[in-house]
Amino acid sequence: xxxxxxxxxPQDDANAELIQSEKMASLGLLSAGLAHEINTPLGAIHxxxxxxxxxxxxxxxxxxxxGDADNxxxxxxxxxxxxxxxxxxxxxxxxxxxxxxxxxxxxRLDEAExxxxxxxxxLESTLTIVQHKLRERIAVKKNYGKIPxxxxxxxxxxxxxxxxxxxxxxxxxxxxxxxxxxxxxxxxVRVSISDDGGGIPAENxxxxxxxxxxxxxxxxxxxxxxxxxxxxxxxxxxxxxxESGNGxxxxxxxxxxxxxxxxxxxxxxxxxxxxxxxR
Amino acid sequence: xxxKYLPVILLVDDEEMIITSIKSFLAIETEYHLMxxxxxxxxxxxxxxxxxxxxxxxxxxxxxxxxxxxxxxxVKKRMPLVPRILLTGxxxxxxxxxxxxxxxxxxxxxxxxxxxxxxxxxxxxxxxxHLLNELEAKIREVEKVHKELHDVHKEILKVFV
Numbered sequence: 001x002x003x004x005x006x007x008x009x010p011q012d013d014a015n016a017e018l019i020q021s022e023k024m025a026s027l028g029l030l031s032a033g034l035a036h037e038i039n040t041p042l043g044a045i046h047x048x049x050x051x052x053x054x055x056x057x058x059x060x061x062x063x064x065x066x067g068d069a070d071n072x073x074x075x076x077x078x079x080x081x082x083x084x085x086x087x088x089x090x091x092x093x094x095x096x097x098x099x100x101x102x103x104x105x106x107x108r109l110d111e112a113e114x115x116x117x118x119x120x121x122x123l124e125s126t127l128t129i130v131q132h133k134l135r136e137r138i139a140v141k142k143n144y145g146k147i148p149x150x151x152x153x154x155x156x157x158x159x160x161x162x163x164x165x166x167x168x169x170x171x172x173x174x175x176x177x178x179x180x181x182x183x184x185x186x187x188x189v190r191v192s193i194s195d196d197g198g199g200i201p202a203e204n205x206x207x208x209x210x211x212x213x214x215x216x217x218x219x220x221x222x223x224x225x226x227x228x229x230x231x232x233x234x235x236x237x238x239x240x241x242x243e244s245g246n247g248x249x250x251x252x253x254x255x256x257x258x259x260x261x262x263x264x265x266x267x268x269x270x271x272x273x274x275x276x277x278x279r
Numbered sequence: 280x281x282x283k284y285l286p287v288i289l290l291v292d293d294e295e296m297i298i299t300s301i302k303s304f305l306a307i308e309t310e311y312h313l314m315x316x317x318x319x320x321x322x323x324x325x326x327x328x329x330x331x332x333x334x335x336x337x338x339x340x341x342x343x344x345x346x347x348x349x350x351x352x353x354v355k356k357r358m359p360l361v362p363r364i365l366l367t368g369x370x371x372x373x374x375x376x377x378x379x380x381x382x383x384x385x386x387x388x389x390x391x392x393x394x395x396x397x398x399x400x401x402x403x404x405x406x407x408x409h410l411l412n413e414l415e416a417k418i419r420e421v422e423k424v425h426k427e428l429h430d431v432h433k434e435i436l437k438v439f440v
Contacts, residue, residue, distance in 0.1 A: 036341050036368030036390075040294050043390035047300040050394045054307055081303055088299045095296070136343035 037099055037132050041092035048089045055082045102128035116149040119157070119189060119255075123180060126161040133169045138176055145183035151258050156232045160240075163225040164193045164251050171197030171249060187257055188238070194250035200242070208242055285312040286405045287332055291322050291350060292339035292366065297390075301337075304394050311401070319350040326357055333361055335404045337388075340367040352382045360411050362404035364388060 055078055062075045102125040127140060134140065168178045172195055181192045200208060207213045211227040229251075233240040238255040288311050292298050298315045305313055314330070316322040319342055326333070336354050338347040351363040362385035379387060385407070386400050 039368040039390040040297060043392060044294075044296045044300040046391035047304055047394055047397075051300070051304045051307055054304075054394075058307065078307070081306060084299065085303045088296060088303070092296055132341075 034099070034103075034129070034132070038096065041095040041099075044092040045089050045096075048085045048092070051085050052082055052089075055085070098128065101125075114151065114153055116151055117154040117157070119147060119150055119182060119191060120144055122154055122158045123161055123182075123191075126158050126165060130162060130165050130169065133166060134178070137174070138169055138172055138178055141177055141179045143179065143181040145181070147182050147184050147189045148257055150189050150255050152236055152255065153232075157236070157255075160229045160232050160253070161191075161193070163229050167225065168193060168195035168197065168249070171195050173197065185254060188254040189257060190252060190254050192250055192252040194248055196248050199247050199249050200244040202244075205242065205244055209240075283310075285310055286334040286408075287312045287314065287330075288401065288405075289314045289316070289322060289326075289330070289333050289336045291316045291319050291337070291342070291347070293317050293342040293344075294339070297339065297366070301397070304397070305401075308394075308398060309401070311405075319345050319347075323350070323353055323357075326354065333358060334408045335362050335364065335401060337364045337366055337401075340365055348382055351384060355382065360408065360415075362386075362407055364400060364404065366390060366392070 059075060059078055059082075062071050062078070065071055123142075127134075165178065165180075172178070176196045179192075179194045181190075181194075183190045204213075209226050209230040213227075230240055233253055233255070236255055237259060238253055240251065240253045243250045243252070288305070290298060290301060290313060292301075292315075295317060298317065302313055302315060305311055314325075314333075316325075319338065336351065336358075338350050338354075340347040342350075347365050347367070351365060354361065354363055363382075365379075365384050365387040367387055368390050376387075385404050388397060388400060
């Protein structure tokens with residue numbers, strides 16, 4: 001692992017800017033899919049509400065007329081239908097709340113500071129956000145171990161998880177599996193994300209963390225994703241490694257559970273630089 | 280009493296949620312026979328084997344098995360005259376417009392949709408099917424009469440020549 005400079009330098013400022021722009025780029029890529037994810041429950045709610053209003057009007061007419069057996073049956077049928085529509089609205093609302101909750105959890109704008117966080121929670125909210133990229137095409141296998149909270153910048157780690165999961169999904173051309181594992185390794189937490197999408201050619205393997213290296217073609221990737229993952233993990237005094245072979249690629253991260261006080265101050269200084277740049 | 284003919288609509292969306300919404304609205308405001316599928320592949324299978332007549336097809340765009348444009352292109356191969364409608368999230372509008380031009384779609388509807396618009400588009404689409412069917416029947420009739428006329432003409436010629 002490379003050393004980390006003691007103070008923020010102009011290079012840090014440039015890096016912070018890079019991280020921010022990559023984050024925006026990846027959110028941009030996601031927003032098209034997110035719009036579809038949101039428009040599905042929104043479309044259902046919009047239509048359901050209209051259907052309920054129409055149903056209520058019809059019900060009024062039915063009740064105003066003289067109640068014979070036919071009318072009574074029609075009214076009961078209508079009520080049954082309205083009940084189903086209202087249940088459907090509940091499902092749709094729940095789905096929307098889930099999406100918004102995950103977005104909030106993912107960006108963690110309200111808690112950009114260094115804190116103890118649940119890695120599993122971060123993985124889960126990231127998975128919800130990238131769901132439309134996976135859909136039924138890709139199965140996600142989770143082998144979560146018993147791990148403690150980790151001192152980190154949760155929003156930054158989520159950015160790493162998102163990058164790795166989206167990369168894995170893009171590596172799988174047809175159907176496949178993404179496996180996410182967590183475990184406790186001494187005083188670190190290990191998170192590994194693997195895919196069975198065919199693997200990375202041996203000659204490319206040493207280059208994957210280089211800024212600008214991409215095999216995805218213009219417009220698909222910025223070529224910065226993995227280099228930024230590398231930086232973020234470094235800032236957490238952690239390690240990230242890649243292994244590929246037999247059609248399988250695995251990214252493994254080791255994240256220290258706690259940090260010494262002076263390290264923490266340095267990380268906060270870096271985060272400060274990032275926030276300064278953003279404004 | 281003879282049963283009234285109800286136009287048949289085939290709706291495909293991988294989201295049960297959307298199917299329930301559209302089904303309920305159509306049940307309350309219209310009289311159509313609605314067939315729903317969450318799997319475009321199953322819908323094609325049924326079109327090949329079971330389903331005899333369809334008046335209109337509506338499909339979602341983004342589905343895991345196959346996208347709505349490919350599905351509607353497959354439907355076109357089987358039933359070229361049936362109007363095809365694409366249901367799409369705003370994000371893929373550009374794709375939808377391309378598809379309307381390439382695959383020859385009748386219309387596209389954006390999610391979230393307006394129920395009155397949906398009803399109108401369906402009604403117009405079905406009317407189009409009926410007009411096309413009538414036109415086809417008329418053309419066949421004209422051809423038949425034309426052939427009869429031609430035969431009579433031949434007979435007359437035989438008598439005189």
